[in-house]
Amino acid sequence: MSVDYILWATDASYVISSIILLAGTVRALQLARGFAAHAFRNRAYWLAGLMIALIAGNVASQIPTPATVVTLQDFIISSIGGDTFVAALLIALVFVDRNLIVLKELDFFHRDSIRWSRVRVPGLIAMILVSAELVVSFFFVNTNSNLNSITLLVILTFFPVVAIVLGYAATALVLAARRTPDRTMRRFAMLLGIALALGVISFTIWIPLSFVTTTEVENFIASLPAVGSAYFLYRAAMSLSPLGRVEKGTE
């Protein structure tokens, strides 16, 4: 396969995942309007917010960045993709945390899924620190002569920390989902956990691949779990409430 085809396929994957996320956002907002209970309405709004942040990340990643960062405007344009990406990750973590608290309440024995209550605060702090580091790094990436050392620092801290914290959260969510007697919540949490796990794979898989293949192939392979993640987020939105079908001719 030529490089052009790979680039085209990568772009197509991001367009497909954005369309799926957009459909999921619309569905989540429609469901939120239908709920009477605040807890369920909030859950739908949070999911919509997460999907909007991911769409923004996809769109922002297509904005051409300036060759050098000189002004504040350059910095904002350079970091906008990273900022939206970081916002999506933080929204995902807080959203998963809220769901884990609900699942703990729903569990008959109030079990703490793989000790999440002890991990949540250190995990969030670590995520905020490495996210701040990533955002600040955009200021130096194009201007500083120590490009490689800064990039290496970000790679060595940001990606492993995010992968560990979100991977742990996804595992806790799936395990907690299995324990809840509420079938709707179980299905929703399971799908959200799978979406999060695929998201973690999508943005970390390039690290091992970078040793064996080209950047174009890395990006293409990383875009595939992103499509899967978007699909499972859409399914999670649709699982917020079972939908009936109106039978015509019964009015």
Added chain:
Amino acid sequence: MVSTGVPSLDNILSGDGYPDRSAILVEGPPGIGKEALGYWFIRSGLVQGDYCLYATHRPVSDVTRDMKGMGISSERVPDWIASAGSPVKCDLHDTAGISFNIKQAVHSNVNRRVRVATDLVSPLLVLNPLESTYSYWSQLIGDLKQQDCVLFALAEEGMHPQGSLTTMEQLFDGVIEMRLYEEGIAITPLFRIKKMLGQPPLHGYFRFTVSATGMEVVPHVVR
């Protein structure tokens, strides 16, 4: 007849509400607004001077907070059988105790109309076999209907195997189903009256809205 607490729903139910001495089951997925219908039913009873009892697996504080969120003032409150915050506790593992306490409260108000609202159908169905839960509710409903009492029960659709709620529906005189329906690309909260004692079959759907100012029910035109 006993007012539902929602005038537009009373109009749909022959203008008067639920039948006397009846048991009504409202089923639907979580978050759809089943509780709101129960709260308005209880509030209507309190305004009319009926004896009202709310039997719940939740703490009283949770339910009253929910009621306030739906615009129902807590000036008048029902008697409670709840997991916390009530003089009579609701222990889900003591089904006989729950039944005894409900019946005692109802029998001590023999000269008044009684309204009982409960969300205990689903928890008891989760914790006990279907056969014993069916038998339990069958006896309780039978006892309550000896008196001028209307029982209003809520059931969570997503918590049970498909057939369980269908089985439980047989015990009730009225069954209302609330859920979100897909109509083209739109999603609309609707309810159906599956059956109602003394009423001809009510085909069709009704659109409902729940807000801090009340609940509104209107017939829905299928597109």
